[in-house]
Amino acid sequence: MKILTRVLIAVIPVVMLVACGTAGGKKPGADAGRDVTGVEVGGGDAEPIGLQGDSEFAGEKLDDPASILAKRTIYFDYDRSDVKEEYQKILKAHATYLANHTSASVILEGHADERGSREYNVGLGERRSNAVRKVLSLQGAASAQMESISFGEERPVSFGHDDSSWKLNRRVEIIYKSR
Numbered sequence: 643m644k645i646l647t648r649v650l651i652a653v654i655p656v657v658m659l660v661a662c663g664t665a666g667g668k669k670p671g672a673d674a675g676r677d678v679t680g681v682e683v684g685g686g687d688a689e690p691i692g693l694q695g696d697s698e699f700a701g702e703k704l705d706d707p708a709s710i711l712a713k714r715t716i717y718f719d720y721d722r723s724d725v726k727e728e729y730q731k732i733l734k735a736h737a738t739y740l741a742n743h744t745s746a747s748v749i750l751e752g753h754a755d756e757r758g759s760r761e762y763n764v765g766l767g768e769r770r771s772n773a774v775r776k777v778l779s780l781q782g783a784a785s786a787q788m789e790s791i792s793f794g795e796e797r798p799v800s801f802g803h804d805d806s807s808w809k810l811n812r813r814v815e816i817i818y819k820s821r
């Protein structure tokens with residue numbers, strides 16, 4: 643009898659959840675409107691929401707590994723804080739996302755390699771994060787959506803003492819804290 647009670651306690655919530663998910667008898671895509679990606683869908687002939695082929699991602703754009711928004715690290719040359727041309731497209735995509743999602747906000751973490759004093763590297767990391775902030779702002783992101791901080795050399799991603807390691811540590815990371 644105890645086993646039957648335990649099974650029922652485990653099964654009843656699952657059955658209720660399944661029943662709630664199919665309430666109303668409507669098929670996905672039966673109503674006109676927008677799907678989770680914001681794409682307009684029509685009436686009864688619309689495809690179901692979800693993966694629609696092997697290459698489409700149905701979730702949030704920020705979570706799509708194939709999206710340009712998945713690129714959240716901006717690298718810098720030695721002792722420089724100017725944003726390279728190759729990162730302008732990435733920053734434009736993030737600025738557009740922030741402009742279109744006013745509740746979203748980011749932390750711009752500035753980093754430096756181990757060369758230079760700690761004080762100098764904290765300042766360099768700050769100049770780098772402020773440079774990325776300026777580009778995002780000029781491309782439409784609101785200043786209130788961005789916070790700049792610097793870790794200097796304190797949080798390396800590579801612990802080597804050579805140029806290939808230093809290149810990876812000279813960066814700004816774009817961290818989304820709310821969406």
